Amino acid sequence: MKITETEKKELEEIYDFFFNHEKASKMKEVEMHRGSNTFIHSFRVAKLAVKRGLRHKKVNLKSILIASILHDYYLYDWRRDSSKKKRHGRSHPYIAASNAKVDFDITEDVQKIIKSHMWPINFKEFPNTKEARIVNLADDSIALREALTSRKYKAKRLEKTKLYISNLFD
Numbered sequence: 367m368k369i370t371e372t373e374k375k376e377l378e379e380i381y382d383f384f385f386n387h388e389k390a391s392k393m394k395e396v397e398m399h400r401g402s403n404t405f406i407h408s409f410r411v412a413k414l415a416v417k418r419g420l421r422h423k424k425v426n427l428k429s430i431l432i433a434s435i436l437h438d439y440y441l442y443d444w445r446r447d448s449s450k451k452k453r454h455g456r457s458h459p460y461i462a463a464s465n466a467k468v469d470f471d472i473t474e475d476v477q478k479i480i481k482s483h484m485w486p487i488n489f490k491e492f493p494n495t496k497e498a499r500i501v502n503l504a505d506d507s508i509a510l511r512e513a514l515t516s517r518k519y520k521a522k523r524l525e526k527t528k529l530y531i532s533n534l535f536d
Contacts, residue, residue: 367420369427374535377416377431381534384435385409389469392441402512404438409531411437415504416534425496426475431534433479434501436466459484459491 369377384390393405412434419430439462463480466472472480479498482491483505493499530536 367423367425367427369420373427377427378534380428380431381409381412381435384432385532390435390439393439396438396441398438398512404440406527406531407508407512408435408438410508410527411435411501411504413531413534414508415501418500418504419497422496422500425500429473429475429479430497430500432470432472433476433483433497434504436462436470436472436476437480437483437501437505438462439466439469439480441465459488 391405393408394403396404398404398407412431415430415434416427419425419427438458440458442461459481463472463477466480467477475495475497478491479493479495479501482488482493482498483502485491485493485502493502
């Protein structure tokens, strides 16, 4: 999919808006796979999802971008809250979609993408659209990479990762 410079600039502005937003920054406090956090994870997913979205015709790149940034916007550490441990995999997409709706007034389409990003673990929410499948697969890819990376290696690469996620198209 070819995008114009205007569309590219609009996507970069959306990315920067969330990257620098005070509420989105709360994700930095939530631990993720092997020493990462939901902020870094989500922006890595966003970059990959947009890159993959550009390979398709007729996809809504704005929805892909916003949903991938907010797909883990649940804002709690499920490892430390025993009431959330068992259900986190299935429940956090609904919590993330609800939080994103309240804090950012996202569209119904973006909410559906967020709710389906954990399929097949959350088998009730099938990713019915190209956009949802792109975000789902990008999330799976990044999560797998993070899970397989050692904490020691990750600590060394943290600054490079922060630089990598600071821009959408770099």
